[in-house]
Amino acid sequence: EAGVVQSPRYKIIEKKQPVAFWCNPISGHNTLYWYLQNLGQGPELLIRYENEEAVDDSQLPKDRFSAERLKGVDSTLKIQPAELGDSAVYLCASSLTTSPGSEQYFGPGTRLTVT
Amino acid sequence: GESVGLHLPTLSVQEGDNSIINCAYSNSASDYFIWYKQESGKGPQFIIDIRSNMDKRQGQRVTVLLNKTVKHLSLQIAATQPGDSAVYFCAEKDTIDTDKLIFGTGTRLQVFP
Numbered sequence: 001e002a003g004v005v006q007s008p009r010y011k012i013i014e015k016k017q018p019v020a021f022w023c024n025p026i027s028g029h030n031t032l033y034w035y036l037q038n039l040g041q042g043p044e045l046l047i048r049y050e051n052e053e054a055v056d057d058s059q060l061p062k063d064r065f066s067a068e069r070l071k072g073v074d075s076t077l078k079i080q081p082a083e084l085g086d087s088a089v090y091l092c093a094s095s096l097t098t099s100p101g102s103e104q105y106f107g108p109g110t111r112l113t114v115t
Numbered sequence: 116g117e118s119v120g121l122h123l124p125t126l127s128v129q130e131g132d133n134s135i136i137n138c139a140y141s142n143s144a145s146d147y148f149i150w151y152k153q154e155s156g157k158g159p160q161f162i163i164d165i166r167s168n169m170d171k172r173q174g175q176r177v178t179v180l181l182n183k184t185v186k187h188l189s190l191q192i193a194a195t196q197p198g199d200s201a202v203y204f205c206a207e208k209d210t211i212d213t214d215k216l217i218f219g220t221g222t223r224l225q226v227f228p
Contacts, residue, residue, distance in 0.1 A: 004158070040123050042204045042218025043159065056215065091158050101147075104216065106158025 002026070004107035006092050012113045018080035021110045025073070025094030032069060033104065034077050035091040043091050043106075049075065050098065082114045123202060125223045134192040136222045138205035143186060145217075147208035150179060150190045153221070154201045162190070162203075192224075200226045 035043035051072035146167040151159035
């Protein structure tokens with residue numbers, strides 16, 4: 001079974017440019033998460049979707065970050081404009097349900113470098 | 116700051132020895148805890164979990180211990196192998212939002228022959 005797929009794996013852009021990341025969760029997983037991981041730190045939740053609905057976006061910097069999951073399957077995360085401090089790994093994860101025991105499966109992440 | 120994050124706590128062990136990785140969690144109301152393993156260039160991978168009504172749980176070569184009194188979690192790896200080399204994170208469930216994982220500071224495990 002395919003895991004969580006993310007693309008691109010790496011992205012280098014200049015500051016003030018836009019960038020987008022794509023995620024395809026595991027088939028049948030209704031819940032999708034976007035995390036930010038800075039070097040040497042644990043992932044931090046940006047947004048969580050239940051199907052196509054964003055149920056927790058409290059940590060998403062809405063002035064420059066946006067996300068969508070239009071058909072309740074794959075999702076995109078966008079940054080516009082990017083800043084130097086946005087350099088990090090952006091992880092996508094999915095889970096079958098939201099119950100505490102429902103394991104989150106992580107993709108490999110997209111490593112963003114803003115110059 | 117950013118420079119602090121670069122200096123992960125590191126545990127170096129010899130192949131075949133047992134490893135113990137510790138974690139202090141912050142929220143006394145958290146009732147679900149998970150250990151993740153993250154290899155270079157990959158996302159975190161689930162290892163083992165434990166609920167707050169348990170003190171110990173065992174898996175294959177791994178054991179998680181929970182001490183709620185001092186809010187401490189540990190991961191024990193038996194007969195550590197080179198493939199165990201990775202960064203290990205503990206995570207707690209926010210009980211207000213039961214599916215919100217809060218990750219702790221990682222520990223880098225290095226296994227040498």
